[in-house]
Amino acid sequence: MTPADIIxxxxxxxxxxxxxxxxxRACREAGISRTSYYRWTHRASRYGLSALMxxxxxxxxxxxxIPAHEEEIILAEAxxxxxxxxxxxxxxxxxxxxxxxxxxxxxxxESRNPPGR
Numbered sequence: 495m496t497p498a499d500i501i502x503x504x505x506x507x508x509x510x511x512x513x514x515x516x517x518x519r520a521c522r523e524a525g526i527s528r529t530s531y532y533r534w535t536h537r538a539s540r541y542g543l544s545a546l547m548x549x550x551x552x553x554x555x556x557x558x559x560i561p562a563h564e565e566e567i568i569l570a571e572a573x574x575x576x577x578x579x580x581x582x583x584x585x586x587x588x589x590x591x592x593x594x595x596x597x598x599x600x601x602x603x604e605s606r607n608p609p610g611r
Contacts (some may be wrong), residue, residue, distance in 0.1 A: 498548050505534050505546040564593055 495503075504524070512520035517576060537545045537558050560568075572583060587593045 502547045506543065509535060509538065567593060 508520055508524045508526060509514075511523065512531065514520075517528060517531060522532050536547055568583070568587065571587060572578070575583065578586060584593075590595070
């Protein structure tokens, strides 16, 4: 069974159990709130039992994420050279021409050495 099937069968079971022993007890036994129960029953009565299936979610797009191909290059290099730290790994990749220089790793130097000192 997939996780979605397990969730669906659990929701159906809670609704069936509530018809036998009552809402409060069924919710207590299942460890859910009565609010969730009533939301599920409303959805099931309005759209049918298939509406109790969880919705598919897409992966969130991170605005500061790096492209997948660059991530693969970094991870492969990190596994190949486990003794390199983040800064040395970035320098090594820049020397190889593996990645475009994003300026990452240099911000720390600027913050540690403020101008005028």
